[in-house]
Amino acid sequence: xxxxxxxxxxLTAQEGEFITINCSYSVGISALHWLxxxxxxxxxxxxxxxxxxxxxxxxxxxxxIQEKHSSLHITASHPRDSAVYICAxxxxxxxxxxxxxxxxxxxLSVKP
Amino acid sequence: DSGVxxxxxxxxxxxxxxxxxxxxxxxxxxxVYWYQQSLDQGLQFLIxxxxxxxxxxxxxxxRFSAQQFPDLHSELNLSSLELGDSALYFCASxxxxxxxxxxxxxxxxxxxxx
Numbered sequence: 001x002x003x004x005x006x007x008x009x010x011l012t013a014q015e016g017e018f019i020t021i022n023c024s025y026s027v028g029i030s031a032l033h034w035l036x037x038x039x040x041x042x043x044x045x046x047x048x049x050x051x052x053x054x055x056x057x058x059x060x061x062x063x064x065i066q067e068k069h070s071s072l073h074i075t076a077s078h079p080r081d082s083a084v085y086i087c088a089x090x091x092x093x094x095x096x097x098x099x100x101x102x103x104x105x106x107x108l109s110v111k112p
Numbered sequence: 113d114s115g116v117x118x119x120x121x122x123x124x125x126x127x128x129x130x131x132x133x134x135x136x137x138x139x140x141x142x143x144v145y146w147y148q149q150s151l152d153q154g155l156q157f158l159i160x161x162x163x164x165x166x167x168x169x170x171x172x173x174x175r176f177s178a179q180q181f182p183d184l185h186s187e188l189n190l191s192s193l194e195l196g197d198s199a200l201y202f203c204a205s206x207x208x209x210x211x212x213x214x215x216x217x218x219x220x221x222x223x224x225x226x
Contacts, residue, residue, distance in 0.1 A: 033215075041200060043217035044114070086155065099145070099168050102155040 003027050006087050006103035013110050019074040021106045023087030026068065033100065034061050034072050035086040043086075046072070077110045084108070115139065116205050116218035124224045130191040133221045137184055137205030143167070144186040145206075145215060146178055150199040161186055162209040193225045 004025045013019050023032070034046040047054050047061040049070065054061050058077075063070040074081055087103040115138035125131055137144050146158040148171075157170035161180035172178075175193075180186040190197060200222050204215040 035217075041220050041222070042114075043202060043204075043220075045214050045216065048214055088155070099157045099160060099170055100155075101157075104154045 002104070003091070003101050004087055004089055004103040006085075006106050008106060009104065011106060011108045013077050013108070015078060015110055015112050017077050017110075019077050019081075019108065019110075021072045021085050021087075021108070023070045023072070023103055024068060025070075025087075025089045025101075027089065027101070028092040029065075029068075029089045030092050031090045032063055032070050033088040033090075034070075035088060037084040037086060037105065039083065046085075074108075079110045079112050082109050114216040114218065116203060116216050118201075118203055118218035118221050120221060121219065122222045122224075124226065125193060126226055127193055127195060129193050129225075130189065131193065131223065133188040133190070133201050133203075133223075135186045135188070135203030135205075135218055137186070137203075138216050141205035141207050141216070142184065143206045143209050143213070144180055144184070145204045146172075146186070146188050147202045147204065148199045149202065149220075150196075155202075158188070160209075167209055190223070195225050198223055198225045 007022045031050045036044045049063040058075045060073040084105040084107050086105045088100040117136045119134045142163045144161045149155045158172040160168040178188045200220045202220045204217045206213040206215045
């Protein structure tokens with residue numbers, strides 16, 4: 001079982017829809033990251049969370065440390081939001097001194 | 113543009129060969145991370161350097177090595193290449209050594225081993 005699980009794997013939405021991508025993890029963490037990977041391959045860091053909620057434009061990220069779960073929401077989705085969204089955690093314990101463990105990603109396609 | 117540069121963009125080589133991937137971090141960033149992204153494994157952390165010293169090691173094969181130079185650029189050396197080493201290799205940089213600091217990713221180097 002992967003330490004970081006994302007759902008859904010693939011998501012197709014119509015422009016304007018509200019989108020939710022989920023991330024569950026099984027290890028204790030010091031932080032959780034949401035990344036966006038564009039079709040060309042480039043990766044951008046969207047959020048880093050250790051508690052609560054963060055908002056940037058139309059993107060909202062929440063985390064529930066007790067439930068080991070995070071969600072990424074996109075409001076009023078747009079075709080330019082089409083990308084792969086990757087959840088990554090920094091584990092408190094174990095090898096690699098806390099370096100990131102990644103989910104497999106959620107591929108989002110927003111149709112006009 | 114993240115400010116992190118990687119060269120080359122693409123690299124095609126044969127099995128058994130050795131290649132060097134280069135990364136220049138954002139101005140002021142002391143920490144450099146290397147990641148491998150393959151189709152079957154997804155993104156995996158390979159190694160981290162901070163101010164010239166190795167700080168953390170992940171799933172890096174013995175055939176792979178890295179270093180960070182005094183000017184803070186980093187190189188990832190891959191030797192005795194196998195077909196399975198074909199992947200996208202990203203480097204990322206951050207100011208602080210802690211992984212709770214935001215990382216800025218380079219555009220990646222796509223390695224194809226034939």
